[in-house]
Amino acid sequence: xxxxxxxxxxxxxxxxxxxxxxxxxxxxxxxxxxxxxxxxxxxxxxxxxxxxxxxxxxxxxxxxxxxxxxxxxxxxxxxxxxxxxxxxxxxxxxxxxxxxxxxxxxxxxxxxxxxxxxxxxxxxxxxxxxxxxxxxxxxxxxxxxxxxxxxxxxxxxxxxxxxxxxxxxxxxxxxxxxxxxxxxxxxxxxxxxxxxxxxxxxxxxxxxxxxxxxxxxxxxxxxxxxxxxxxxxxxxxxxxxxxxxxxxxxxxxxxxxxxxxxxxxxxxxxxxxxxxxxxxxxxxxxxxxxxxxxxxxxxxxxxxxxxxxxxxxxxxxxxxxxxxxxxxxxxxxxxxxxxxxxxxxxxxxxxxxxxxxxxxxxxxxxxxxxxxxxxxxxxxxxxxxxxxxxxxxxxxxxxxxxxxxxxxxxxxxxxxxxxxxxxxxxxxxxxxxxxxxxxxxxxxxxxxxxxxxxxxxxxxxxxxxxxxxxxxxxxxxxxxxxxxxxxxxxxxxxxxxxxxxxxxxxxxxxxxxxxxxxxxxxxxxxxxxxxxxxxxxxxxxxxxxxxxxxxxxxxxxxxxxxxxxxxxxxxxxxxxxxxxxxxxxxxxxxxxxxxxxxxxxxxxxxxxxxxxxxxxxxxxxxxxxxxxxxxxxxxxx
Amino acid sequence: xxxxxxxxxxxxxxxxxxxxxxxxxxxxxxxxxxxxxxxxxxxxxxxxxxxxxxxxxxxxxxxxxxxxxxxxxxxxxxxxxxxxxxxx
Numbered sequence: 001x002x003x004x005x006x007x008x009x010x011x012x013x014x015x016x017x018x019x020x021x022x023x024x025x026x027x028x029x030x031x032x033x034x035x036x037x038x039x040x041x042x043x044x045x046x047x048x049x050x051x052x053x054x055x056x057x058x059x060x061x062x063x064x065x066x067x068x069x070x071x072x073x074x075x076x077x078x079x080x081x082x083x084x085x086x087x088x089x090x091x092x093x094x095x096x097x098x099x100x101x102x103x104x105x106x107x108x109x110x111x112x113x114x115x116x117x118x119x120x121x122x123x124x125x126x127x128x129x130x131x132x133x134x135x136x137x138x139x140x141x142x143x144x145x146x147x148x149x150x151x152x153x154x155x156x157x158x159x160x161x162x163x164x165x166x167x168x169x170x171x172x173x174x175x176x177x178x179x180x181x182x183x184x185x186x187x188x189x190x191x192x193x194x195x196x197x198x199x200x201x202x203x204x205x206x207x208x209x210x211x212x213x214x215x216x217x218x219x220x221x222x223x224x225x226x227x228x229x230x231x232x233x234x235x236x237x238x239x240x241x242x243x244x245x246x247x248x249x250x251x252x253x254x255x256x257x258x259x260x261x262x263x264x265x266x267x268x269x270x271x272x273x274x275x276x277x278x279x280x281x282x283x284x285x286x287x288x289x290x291x292x293x294x295x296x297x298x299x300x301x302x303x304x305x306x307x308x309x310x311x312x313x314x315x316x317x318x319x320x321x322x323x324x325x326x327x328x329x330x331x332x333x334x335x336x337x338x339x340x341x342x343x344x345x346x347x348x349x350x351x352x353x354x355x356x357x358x359x360x361x362x363x364x365x366x367x368x369x370x371x372x373x374x375x376x377x378x379x380x381x382x383x384x385x386x387x388x389x390x391x392x393x394x395x396x397x398x399x400x401x402x403x404x405x406x407x408x409x410x411x412x413x414x415x416x417x418x419x420x421x422x423x424x425x426x427x428x429x430x431x432x433x434x435x436x437x438x439x440x441x442x443x444x445x446x447x448x449x450x451x452x453x454x455x456x457x458x459x460x461x462x463x464x465x466x467x468x469x470x471x472x473x474x475x476x477x478x479x480x481x482x483x484x485x486x487x488x489x490x491x492x493x494x495x496x497x498x499x500x501x502x503x504x505x506x507x508x509x510x511x512x513x514x515x516x517x518x519x520x521x522x523x524x525x526x527x528x529x530x531x532x533x534x535x536x537x538x539x540x541x542x543x544x545x546x547x548x549x550x551x552x553x554x555x556x557x558x559x560x561x562x563x564x565x566x567x568x569x570x571x572x573x574x575x576x577x578x579x580x581x582x583x584x585x586x587x588x589x590x591x592x593x594x595x596x597x598x599x600x601x602x603x604x605x606x607x608x609x610x611x612x613x614x615x616x617x618x619x620x621x622x623x624x625x626x627x628x629x630x631x632x633x634x635x636x637x
Numbered sequence: 638x639x640x641x642x643x644x645x646x647x648x649x650x651x652x653x654x655x656x657x658x659x660x661x662x663x664x665x666x667x668x669x670x671x672x673x674x675x676x677x678x679x680x681x682x683x684x685x686x687x688x689x690x691x692x693x694x695x696x697x698x699x700x701x702x703x704x705x706x707x708x709x710x711x712x713x714x715x716x717x718x719x720x721x722x723x724x725x
Contacts, residue, residue: 625641
């Protein structure tokens, strides 16, 4: 018997076994096997049927059946404990046929846990350790004997999994098995290699050799295609030209898009690790799963640990919407509250944000799918939210202590962002039809409480003699005409009265809240710019923030704002600041007309092509540019 | 991601209005009027509330200092040009 410490790289189910890949502390990869017997639960129609069904199933050699008392079958009725038949199969190959048989069996009322993937069943009911976690494992040969989680929850660094990026290009630019590979670009750590040859076999051979030599744990497919499609193409192409492509041991494959649309692109590798741990899913699945599926996976895991069985989605759909009158729907179906901005220039404005308001409301008020309407015991949603809220706060605090140029800072930021995404979506999916346990009433109740908080905030702010110039959901902009006052009293009172913590987002020396571009009488949300007392520009919804604006224009607008705000008070802005700004406008126009001092890159506009060129119906400027470009030639089909 | 610059934003043929920027290529001649309009747009966003009047800098006809219908005018002009191109 041997033991080691490592990280759970991957888990998969193969026939009658679970295969575990463990990356050890000394960089080795362990391939271990564990027994796995798929199973599900059966709720018979009545007691007579139950006895009969039990007898029938007991007779079958490949099945082990037993009674399971006290199983919770319905999240919305925690008193409802049922006696179920637990069916466990010796092998995976009997699973689907038996399931099909029982689904249509007249003595069966309902089946449970049949929606779960086998890898989920194994992770939720047997291993109970999140993929990518650190653990101590005891094994004998390839057989896993025991596995214990080692606490690495507070470690900001990602597990030491190695990544190899590759970018494959064909002659036609699309991935069809008739198109030959033109070039494969590979990046491993800091090294970049290009495999470029007239002979496709040589390219594949070089690529295969490189992968074997570097032996990465994770392969990242770059480009606009899903990693599955790229790999299918790669192997189909290899087969077509008679090349035996081998990429070695089991590796995780994930996608990275030029459009930065994958979860890996958005949240980085540390974010992906957080996803895997939250969803209790292998890394490859966590990289692909939508947020609702990820949340569903976590919900199922938590419920199974509490003695629940998981109904199929078709049986859960009833929870989502309730029969209500139109008046009830109209009064309940509202989102967050917005108090319209007071258009114009403001001085000395404090922007306050409620920290994780929705998550805190869920925890403080025990708001969950099943608790809305009176359940007293701690709900499913608050218990999940509380854990990951604490985790986010921990990393947020840690981030403040880390140097900005350190790798740890980047990992910390990725984790914080991913956890924010999860917390926001945990709230957002409470009423979602795609959520197995979704309940519109819970969603509406959270929104109602947030509106209550904002109204309370408005009242308190005004009672204390401040002006509320703008408020949007969980952030409020307040100002005072009395410059001698400080804002601590209002922050303290708001926090005390609402039971929620607030933080100062920005303290503006000057703030301009903008009207709608089309009509100056109509105020517009999230369109403002200002400068803080620390001389930091804060802008929302104007040219500087847009990606498709040339660098020259962004630079010009930034200078314009600094020139405008370089004043003592608002009356000076209207005279001196405005004059200085006009001078800058003239200078910028002169620069454009003469071209003097303009850099090559200053005028370039960058824009993402969000779909294939062929799908555009209008020749927008960026589409015209793409058609002319060599990178995106128009394909004639 | 596609990178381009405006070379002749009022050209009848949409394909001639912009030029993509490839890695090896040097910057082509740009449409000065188009970039001037962009400057004025950016200035109007910041200074509009303080009474900024873009017509003082622009050759465009006065439109009460507002961009309200400019997009529509541009779209209409472009459509007319496209029709003319098709007819030609």
